[in-house]
Amino acid sequence: MIKTDVLVIGAGPVGIFSVHQLGIIGLKAEVVDNLDKIGGQCIELYPDKPIYDIPAVPECTGESLTKNLLEQIKPFKTNFHLNERVQEVLKEKNLWKVTTNKNTIFLTPNIIIAGGVGSFEPRKFSCDGAEKFEDRGVFYTIKDKKIFKNKTICIFGGGDSALDWAIELSKFSKVILVHRRNEFRGANNSIAIVKKLEKEKKLTIRTPFQINSIEGKNEIEYITIKNEDNKTEKIKTDYVLGFFGLIMKLGPIADWGINLDKKHIPVNTENFQTNKEGIFAIGDICTYPGKLKLILSGFHEAALAARACFKLAKPNEKYRFEFTTTSKNVQDRLGIKKNND
Numbered sequence: 124m125i126k127t128d129v130l131v132i133g134a135g136p137v138g139i140f141s142v143h144q145l146g147i148i149g150l151k152a153e154v155v156d157n158l159d160k161i162g163g164q165c166i167e168l169y170p171d172k173p174i175y176d177i178p179a180v181p182e183c184t185g186e187s188l189t190k191n192l193l194e195q196i197k198p199f200k201t202n203f204h205l206n207e208r209v210q211e212v213l214k215e216k217n218l219w220k221v222t223t224n225k226n227t228i229f230l231t232p233n234i235i236i237a238g239g240v241g242s243f244e245p246r247k248f249s250c251d252g253a254e255k256f257e258d259r260g261v262f263y264t265i266k267d268k269k270i271f272k273n274k275t276i277c278i279f280g281g282g283d284s285a286l287d288w289a290i291e292l293s294k295f296s297k298v299i300l301v302h303r304r305n306e307f308r309g310a311n312n313s314i315a316i317v318k319k320l321e322k323e324k325k326l327t328i329r330t331p332f333q334i335n336s337i338e339g340k341n342e343i344e345y346i347t348i349k350n351e352d353n354k355t356e357k358i359k360t361d362y363v364l365g366f367f368g369l370i371m372k373l374g375p376i377a378d379w380g381i382n383l384d385k386k387h388i389p390v391n392t393e394n395f396q397t398n399k400e401g402i403f404a405i406g407d408i409c410t411y412p413g414k415l416k417l418i419l420s421g422f423h424e425a426a427l428a429a430r431a432c433f434k435l436a437k438p439n440e441k442y443r444f445e446f447t448t449t450s451k452n453v454q455d456r457l458g459i460k461k462n463n464d
């Protein structure tokens with residue numbers, strides 16, 4: 124059981140910045156995200172695209188913004204619990220008990236939901252056997268490529284992830300790349316490499332084919348794929364990887380008893396609290412009259428929600444507004460040696 128002043132759900136730009144706003148007022152936060160990396164939409168959807176409307180930063184990419192936000196919260200040594208989705212939120216006396224799908228339990232007076240458009244989840248196979256073998260031979264992300272060494276792997280998909288992994292894994296395994304169209308969607312350079320590897324017989328391409336079934340008793344023995352004429356083929360394989368992109372699901376947030384307006388959480392703009400005391404919502408997931416789904420709006424929301432968390436985290440202390448330029452407390456928390464006058 125992890126006790127913390129604030130649990131932040133979502134490691135997108137707004138969730139990360141809320142850690143900063145909490146840290147400078149002396150509150151400790153833990154962060155949970157369903158993804159395997161930090162950065163939310165900025166990293167998952169547009170790491171290389173330039174952003175032009177972050178205040179005082181004329182241009183940055185999704186990736187560089189994330190990197191700088193992380194640099195800014197370094198002094199707070201925050202724990203990020205990645206690959207974990209918050210499942211359940213229950214009231215326990217005057218604290219919130221929060222449980223993830225990996226059974227990590229947090230006890231906290233405050234929750235900041237910075238869940239964006241919901242949790243990103245991979246699009247999955249819908250064929251027979253896919254659920255049975257999920258995480259036991261069927262994967263949608265790769266955490267440790269070593270397990271695929273000297274094996275047979277069927278990779279499905281036509282985008283960059285499918286192509287990149289086909290290229291990478293073909294260095295030490297037998298790879299069969301299957302796509303439902305003859306044309307791939309990925310970067311031209313990756314398509315050229317894949318075609319070259321096929322010519323050199325270092326990789327097999329099967330198009331236009333889709334998965335039909337995944338068969339086996341305790342482990343995958345073979346799969347069947349079918350083409351547009353419903354002609355099927357059987358392929359002996361050890362692993363089946365699917366790279367069909369991500370879908371966004373509001374997911375379990377809808378079951379926590381919080382008022383929702385379509386897929387968003389209405390908040391009080393004074394402190395960004397939801398209808399539940401101690402549960403705040405900021406960033407893309409919150410809604411109020413005039414809400415702009417911009418990173419800069421999320422930063423402002425984070426600042427106000429953080430101050431509101433103080434009250435419940437330290438009920439016997441009074442919050443005092445201070446500028447970072449002049450506050451000795453803030454500078455100590457940031458580990459800054461020299462104090463400005």
Ligand SMILES: Cc1cc2nc3c(=O)[nH]c(=O)nc-3n(C[C@H](O)[C@H](O)[C@H](O)COP(=O)(O)OP(=O)(O)OC[C@H]3O[C@@H](n4cnc5c(N)ncnc54)[C@H](O)[C@@H]3O)c2cc1C
Nearest residue numbers: 133135136137156157163164209238239241242406407418
């Ligand atoms: C292509 C594109 C370009 C954009 N360009 C700009 C721009 O130029 N300027 C700008 O200001 N904005 C831009 N945006 C919008 C901006 O990216 C969003 O406003 C911003 O990402 C919102 O940040 P967030 O932290 O609220 O949510 P997100 O970035 O969506 O992060 C939310 C995180 O919460 C996690 N999560 C959700 N539910 C759970 C759960 N139950 N358990 C665990 N984790 C969970 C998700 O996995 C995700 O990582 C752009 C968006 C796109 C798609």
